[in-house]
Amino acid sequence: MKKSIITLGILCALFAGCKQKPNEPDKEKFEPVFMEAMEAWEQQQSQENQVITTIMERRSIRKYKPQAVERDKMDIILRCGINAPNGQNKQSWEVRVVDNPQLLDEMREAMAKGHPDLNPEMVKGCFRDAPTMVFIARDPAYDFSAYDCGLLAENMVLSAWSMGIGSICLGSPVRFLTDNDVCKPLVEKLGFSEGYELSLCVGFGYPDEAPAAKPRDWNKVQYVD
Ligand SMILES: Cc1cc2nc3c(=O)[nH]c(=O)nc-3n(C[C@H](O)[C@H](O)[C@H](O)COP(=O)(O)O)c2cc1C
Incomplete structure (x- = not known):
């Protein structure tokens, strides 16, 4: 016992x-x-926190399946975008969406033509073949408008990822479209209000790659007592 x-x-x-x-x-x-x-x-x-999971798992996508994002889904993403915090609620942005492959091709051709010194394939590849491109312009009359546009873009990128849609923020097409006269008619075609300046592009589409996370430097963050 x-x-x-x-x-x-x-x-x-x-x-x-x-x-x-x-x-x-x-x-x-x-x-x-x-x-x-x-x-x-x-x-x-x-309990899984969906917002944190989306933020931590989002990656920039540079290879996409050919189909454009359905417009009803883009509507949700765009509404999330304009729901972003913004200075004095001025909403100092304007947004244009292009999912017409012919128009995107025209833009690619014009950017290459406008930069004869650069490798045309490199220039044409600056949209990263995203089938849906969003062009964001800022109101330069408001000194914080670039932040407003960045926050709008981030809301779009995160809401897209949560719906299985990939994205990429793109600075190079802003330069390629605005630093020459060849592209002027195409920027005008976007129809931004007088004085607004193209400030960021964001490509969207269904991912055809799953890139690894790029490292972040935690040392850039400090608590100060
Ligand atoms: C303002 C801005 C401009 C960018 N421009 C480009 C670009 O022109 N081409 C590109 O391939 N990626 C561009 N990126 C994507 C960054 O390279 C990417 O966010 C960064 O390497 C971190 O990778 P991750 O987004 O996968 O975490 C840009 C991102 C931002 C925020």
């Missing part, structure tokens, strides 16, 4: 030992209030 009680005791101890993960603190050493907080935290951790 005594022997079986000892064996049972050893088994219980072993079982308890197995249940505790290597780095898990011994909960019995903590005050009940602390335990409650810890359990609440654990519960929170176990």
Whole structure:
């Protein structure tokens, strides 16, 4: 009898030992209030946070399937975009969407023509073959308009990713479209209001690649006491 009680005791101890993960603190050493907080935290951790998952898993996509993003889906993405925080709610942006492959081709050709010194294939590739391109212009009369546009773009990129749609923010087409006269008619075709300046492009489409995350430098972040 005594022997079986000892064996049972050893088994219980072993079982308890197995249940505790290597780095898990011994909960019995903590005050009940602390335990409650810890359990609440654990519960929170176990419920997946979709926003954080989307932010952490989003990647810039540079290879796309050919079909453009359906316009009803783009509408959701665009509405998320204009829901971004923006200075004084001035909404100092204007947005144009192009999913017409002929017009995108015309733009590619014009950008290459406007940069005869550069490799034409490199210039034409600046949209990264995204089948849906969004052009964002800013109101230069407002000194924070570039931030407004950036936040709008980020809202679009994240909402798209949460819907399985890839994206890429693009600065190079802004330069290629605005630093020469050949592309002028095509920028005019986008129909931005007088004075607005093209400031960022964002390509959207269904991803045809799954790139790894690029490293980030945590040392750039510091708490200051
Ligand atoms: C303002 C801006 C301009 C960018 N311009 C280009 C570009 O012209 N071409 C390109 O391939 N990627 C461009 N990118 C994408 C970045 O290269 C990319 O976000 C960065 O390498 C981090 O990778 P990740 O988005 O996958 O985390 C741009 C991103 C931003 C925010």
